[in-house]
Amino acid sequence: MTTHRTETSRLEGETPAQRLLALLEVIAGKDQFFTLQGMVDETGLPKPTLHRMLQQLESSGMLQREADGRHYSKGSRLRALAENLLLNDTVHGARHSVLADLVEEVGESCNITALSGGEVLYLDRVETSAPLRFYLHPGSRVPVHCSASGKLFLAQMAPAQRRRLLDQAPLKSFTHNTLTDLAALEAEIETVKQQGYAFDDEEFLPGLLCIAVLAPNPEGPSNIGLAIQAPVMRMSRDKILGCLPALRSAADAIAAISREATTDAARMASATP
Template sequence: MTTSRLDARSIEGDTPAQRLLALLEVIAEKDQYFTLQSLVDETGMPKPTLHRMLQQLENSGMLQREADNRHYSKGTRLRRLAETLLLNDTVQGARHAVLAELVREVGESCNITALAGAEVLYLDRVETSAPLRFYLHPGSRVPAHCSASGKLFLAQMSPAQRRRLLAEVPLSSFTRNTITDIKALEIEIEQVRQQGYAFDDEEFLPGLLCIAVLAPNPSGVSNVGLAIQAPIMRMDRQRALECLPVLERAAAAIAQINQGAVPDSMDDLEIDKQEIQQLGG
């Protein structure tokens, strides 16, 4: 029996909508038909609850019942959703192409990140072909205080914002280089703010060095970081700084892609007016 990456607890969720989405994630991983009982065994959820959820998904066209009336498969609407998503996901495709080209130029793994709460979230990643590398897949999260991108995100905040965030987050130690003292971290962040780039010098994983910049945002604060990661036996700080110009060019290219994906402000204003009229405003 295939074991899902989602456990029963995550399937339960906080709302009915979250539970349905979590169940769809489990179903999307399957390459065979499945039954109600197989999902009960896999998720540990009550059979009546799962039966009701499957009925909802079937009625909406996300799932369909097979000829034997016992097995389910992906419905036409779910397949169309997946196809439409891939067809129209040109922003992600363009950013991934920039990331892949950066990896080709520098020869090391690179990733695109964003700040999510007090953590850095990996939005996309391309691995180097070199035999020695660190695997950090998209969706991975790293504490901001020991991440090169995280320091850049923190450096954009006002001192009050930063204090408020860090006051609720333990500055956990992951290596002997992790900065766990708030005053030392503030000194590091100020330096990052002035120089416009940041290092993770074996602060999260032993033997891993990272240099990061932000994708510039004309509107102000950026929530997109771009980073190079490499084993210290192949990259030290000086070598990382030599890669900085190509890293900054790639960040500028990603910023241009992001800006091109934002609808024209006048279009947004017209849509807002239409929505207000529909609501009777």
């Protein structure tokens, strides 16, 4: 699945702060200097509006003006922010290592997910080295009703909460196997509750089979899913069920990483005068 960028990228956001962050995302992806007019052409924003936004970013140290006065580049504060993120994001690094080990063990692509609004968000993913695979990158979103992780997130909800979510997210059909009938989906969710894992049996993409579990959370619902995805030409339901022990072991390891990070944060907060 490849996303092609249009020539003009509109900045999304309901508030000025959100649009400023969206502009910063565009700038962060640039590998060269840029001008005000160039950003106007790229974003479609009015020149006075964009000029004001660039001034705000420059005054905060996120951007800097080059010697000619016309070109902008990334500022020292933005570079420091990126460096600190890479240096200190040990939780992501630890989770990614677990994911990579799982892919090595089962031989198929695996991903970590979370529920975001009415969709399942891919937080991380490691691809198999096998020649036939589906490319779904971190940041991808899929509907809850046709995702293995999504069914698990739905199964944790009270019926009224689940109905409110599904009322706002119509059960769109993506393949012949997609569950588009609410009663059928509720029956599937009941099965998921009982067995503790969920399938996506070619329900989102033709030819793609997926099994997922949640990272356990003793304190309540979990918002971290872990899934194995494989083409049906290489994997059957019975065969992928054989990967369930490895999947659950990896989910336990990811849950332990999250608990440790939460405990460390609470310890630091209590030690702060």
